[in-house]
Amino acid sequence: MRNKYKDLINQTFYFPQEEFKLTDDDELMFHDIDVSALIEEHGTPLKITYLPKISENIQKAKNWFASAFEKHNYQGKYFYSYCTKSSHFKHVLDEALENNIHIETSSAFDINIVNALLETGKINKDTFVICNGFKREQYVSNIADLINNKHKNCIPIIDNYEELSLLEEEINSSFNVGIRIASEEEPKFEFYTSRLGIGYKNIVPFYKKQIEENPKVNLKMLHFFINTGIKDNAYYWNELHKCLKVYVALKKICPTLDSLNIGGGFPIKSSLGFEYDYEYMVDEIVYQINTVCEDAKVEVPNIFTEFGSFTVGESGANFYKVLYQKQQNDRELWNMIDSSFITTLPDSWAINKRFIMLPINRWNESYERVLLGGLTCDSDDYYNSEQHSNAIYLPTYHPDKPLYIGFFNTGAYQESIGGFGGLQHCLIPQPKQLIIQKSKDGKLTTTVFREKQSYQEFLNILGYEK
Incomplete structure (x- = not known):
């Protein structure tokens, strides 16, 4: 029995x-x-x-994107970023950064961690530091200090209309920014649109009004984040295509825009019966971006991902x-x-x-x-x-x-x-x-x-x- x-x-x-x-x-x-x-x-x-599981997952993702880029003759570059909010511990970041990755921050004290990593040589000024989140006074000041100290690859992601002027006041030189899209949430949510970012329809007008003729600011990145993560469902693909329409519209009038951040992470294994085809999802994302840009006759963007749970969760x-x-x-x-x-x-x-x-x-x-x-x-x-x-x-x-x-x-x-x-x-x-x-x-x-x-x-x- x-x-x-x-x-x-x-x-x-x-x-x-x-x-x-x-x-x-x-x-x-x-x-x-x-x-x-x-x-x-x-x-x-x-x-x-x-x-070791941290490095293993990072390398898996890098290989998936490398294979998809080769298959579709994708002309952009891929940048793996780690969301520090998933785990700020030094041993986690030390392991992750052994894999030549970049980091995404969420608040003021994150920049103090960035400075500590710079001092110890764990990262350098070629490392991209993508600054997300709603930016209060101290966060703005810390970002400004980082950029003023010649960290040109620090990219604050604009979350609301006032942040750009706050950054301009404290940054001494020209600097790069990204704009976060306020994506629509899944139907099961109690609200329709994310509280974070700027609405789809408002991004091009915002660029024209505050960035296009501004000699101090370069739009470098469009940031697309889905709260529920990257999933093979109609909701995700619909939101991705809405994002790509914005990217195409911006790229035609903004030559400095060269990167698309597809934030929203991969799921991790939650049961012994877990099934998820990571390689297929990466391949399909790269294919969709490549196809839309080819049809619109614009250059494809560099692709950034921000993986937090996927990086450290399974460790x-x-x-x-x-x-x-x-x-x-x-x-x-x-x-x-x-x-x-x-x-x-x-x-x-x-x-x-x-x-x-x-x-x-x-x-x-x-x-x-x-x-x-x-x-x-x-x-x-x-x-x-x-x-x-x-x-x-x-x-x-x-x-x-x-x-x-x-x-x-x-x-x-x-x-x-x-x-x-x-x-x-x-x-x-x-x-x-x-x-x-x-x-x-x-x-x-x-x-x-x-x-x-x-x-x-x-x-x-x-x-x-x-």
Whole structure:
């Protein structure tokens, strides 16, 4: 009778997969990492960042675009940019920047990180710094300082009509800008148009009024961002073609315009049944841009992408221990973990974000359907079938047999949204964090990035200890 947990997975998904396989003892391996050994040494809750996955995804994207450019004889260049807001950690940026990429910023303090990277030689003045977001006074000043210090490849993206004059006041020389399109949102949204950027119909008039005859400002880039990411659906292709119409119209009157930023990232794997043809999507995007420009008899743009979650998301994983099981009625079994979803995986409760969830051990035992509960006293601190790709099944709970579970591809946004190093809901501490690297000979090395948060840290923040 095939009623073991590993039988369930084998009957439901193709398994093993690229990043997941089992040891001879039927315990889970993640990117060839012996997770049980990590847990035995460091305990739970535990957070890891597997840095090689960052470089792997960057190189995959570069190769997809290179292949599409060659296939369609595309005459522009491709620039991969990393959205720093996905994860600002130094070890993440250091790994990403090893791949000759560029960066996209969102706020004033991002520019301070840029300056730190310049000082250490991680980037140079040839690195494009694309400045997105609504620009308050400090952000404008920091951008101006960067450009005034001869970083000509800093491109502020104009989000509203007033930003251009604010930048002009503080920048001493001529400078390049981009314009962000306020794209229309998917029909399921509560509003029709993004709050960010300038409307399709207003971009050409804005250019003619404030940029065309302005000797100080060069329009370099048109920025196109879709909130829901790059997807093969009618909505995405329709918005892309509307964007290309604007690009063509601008290019015919603006010779300095030479770049199109197709912001809005690729999705990442959220279940073992995840399917997405990245290579096809890149090929089709390049084909559509090439065709529209050829038909209009204008030069094709350089293509910029801004990938945040795609860059870093699949490098992260969180591990927990099932502490206890509570049966609250005749149908619901609650497995309580030794941490909190609200504090360590905030997207799981805030936006019902789906992550891959798998047990680490006991794959060769029977399974049961459960709900997962966090330690806080908040009723929203749970993970169930609404966040998961389907009902949650785990090896049957037994008080004398420890059960460990992992949430995978958690590397983007969770620390920044959860408030890394700060107060946590119900004062549940943040987990210990590890950085895992791979040497040139393929050996994995593990470094403790941060120990588990202590009560003294909380007391200091709250003003009880000085």
